Amino acid sequence: GQQVMQIPQYQHVQEGEDFTTYCNSSTTLSNIQWYKQRPGGHPVFLIQLVKSGEVKKQKRLTFQFGEAKKNSSLHITATQTTDVGTYFCAGPQYGNKLVFGAGTILRVKS
Amino acid sequence: DTAVSQTPKYLVTQMGNDKSIKCEQNLGHDTMYWYKQDSKKFLKIMFSYNNKELIINETVPNRFSPKSPDKAHLNLHINSLELGDSAVYFCASSPRVNLAGGSNEQFFGPGTRLTVL
Numbered sequence: 001g002q003q004v005m006q007i008p009q010y011q012h013v014q015e016g017e018d019f020t021t022y023c024n025s026s027t028t029l030s031n032i033q034w035y036k037q038r039p040g041g042h043p044v045f046l047i048q049l050v051k052s053g054e055v056k057k058q059k060r061l062t063f064q065f066g067e068a069k070k071n072s073s074l075h076i077t078a079t080q081t082t083d084v085g086t087y088f089c090a091g092p093q094y095g096n097k098l099v100f101g102a103g104t105i106l107r108v109k110s
Numbered sequence: 111d112t113a114v115s116q117t118p119k120y121l122v123t124q125m126g127n128d129k130s131i132k133c134e135q136n137l138g139h140d141t142m143y144w145y146k147q148d149s150k151k152f153l154k155i156m157f158s159y160n161n162k163e164l165i166i167n168e169t170v171p172n173r174f175s176p177k178s179p180d181k182a183h184l185n186l187h188i189n190s191l192e193l194g195d196s197a198v199y200f201c202a203s204s205p206r207v208n209l210a211g212g213s214n215e216q217f218f219g220p221g222t223r224l225t226v227l
Contacts, residue, residue, distance in 0.1 A: 033215070033216075037151075041220075042200060042218040042219060042220050042221050043153065043200070043202075043216075043218045044218070045215040045216065045217070048215065086151050088153060096141050096143075096158065096160075096204050096206075096214060096216075097155060097158065097166050098155065098216065099155075100152075100153040100154070102150075102151070102152055103151045103152070103153070105151065
């Protein structure tokens with residue numbers, strides 16, 4: 001079945017450093033979603049990318065969807081302590097079923 | 111004014127017991143889900159209902175039985191609890207099933223932390 005792989009598993013950065021998490025799918029995706037889960041919280045939708053090569057920005061967050069629509073990345077510029085949490089990518093399989101990546105846990109040292 | 115709510119927030123119980131978790135959404139969504147998140151944060155879908163009809167049933171032991179009395183509610187009953195059932199269970203909802211293979215944003219509840227002793 002479809003697999004969505006995400007790396008790295010953990011990332012510890014100094015506040016102000018940049019952070020990137022990468023997502024790769026074993027199959028072509030019609031779209032990809034990104035979610036953020038704060039420690040002790042629940043996943044919260046960040047964004048959906050649909051078009052090949054699409055790039056979207058939300059303040060310090062930049063999301064990219066690969067040309068082949070099999071990979072995606074989330075880049076955070078100048079991390080802040082409020083960025084801590086687990087970032088998940090998720091790709092649709094059928095219907096509204098989402099297959100989630102394993103997540104990247106981000107810790108920010110101030 | 112919670113969009114997706116779950117009860118209880120915490121559940122501690124003994125092996126072999128039967129327990130239920132309730133979920134309600136006030137977003138008017140057609141589709142609801144149950145996810146299990148293990149200690150390594152891996153998020154795996156268990157079930158999905160669209161308008162009270164079961165549409166996704168992953169490889170889940172039949173000790174787990176979802177029930178959707180109406181499209182705003184999706185409950186999860188677990189029989190004969192085992193140690194491996196300890197996890198955080200999230201309910202979620204989304205606007206509609208997109209049969210063309212696309213997907214819609216999912217709204218998650220706060221989670222129920224289940225601990226089986």
